[in-house]
Amino acid sequence: MTKRTKRRLLDYGSFILGFGFMGALDGIIFHQLLQWHSVIMATDRSGQIFSDGIFHFAVTVALVVGGILLWLAGNPTSLEKGKRFVIGGFLLGAGIFNLLEGIIDHHILQIHRVKPGDPLALLYDLAFLALGLLIAIIGYFIRRNSKNDQEFISA
Structure with missing residues (x-):
């Protein structure tokens, strides 16, 4: 396997794993534990359960795909820089x-809010977006610092 192929597998795998992980956290925390919203706020409970089921299936697929890509990439030779690259991609x-979930579902499509019915619903939505932006920026800078090394991964 070439350096470029390993790097791409690490890049895609860590990103997809982070995407799926945050989706799983969203589903567990907001959908199930807090019961603030469902993917589609249907008037009947079966519609909500079905839409959440599709969502949970999709993020589970993302977790599995991300994990498989990371497994296929193998261990990077430079463990310290490899960890930074994978952690940065995960956070990104x-x-x-x-x-994406906040902009598309909360604002463009208006499928649901973070905490619908609350007088501060917009504040919850904006905090959700701000947290996503902060996490992405941190991930970007962690990844960016690891990309500067030409000998990051062995052939």
Whole structure:
């Protein structure tokens, strides 16, 4: 396997794993534990359960795909820089999930809010976006610092 192939597998795998992980956290925390919202706020409970089921299946697929890609990439030779690259990609994927889910579902499609019915619903939505942006920025800078090394991964 070439350096470029390993790097791509690490890049895609860590991003997809982070994206899926944040989706799983969203589903567990907001959908199940807090019961603030569902993917589609249907008037009947079966519609909510079905939409959440599709969502949970999709993020589970992302977790599995991300894990497989990382497994296929193997261990990077430079462990310290390899860890930074994978952690940065993971955080970038997690932050992008929050940004996409927040912008598309909360604002463009208006499928649901973070905490619908609350007088501060917009504040919750904006905090959700700000958290996603912060996580993505941190991930970007961690990854960016690891990309500067030409000998990051062995052939």
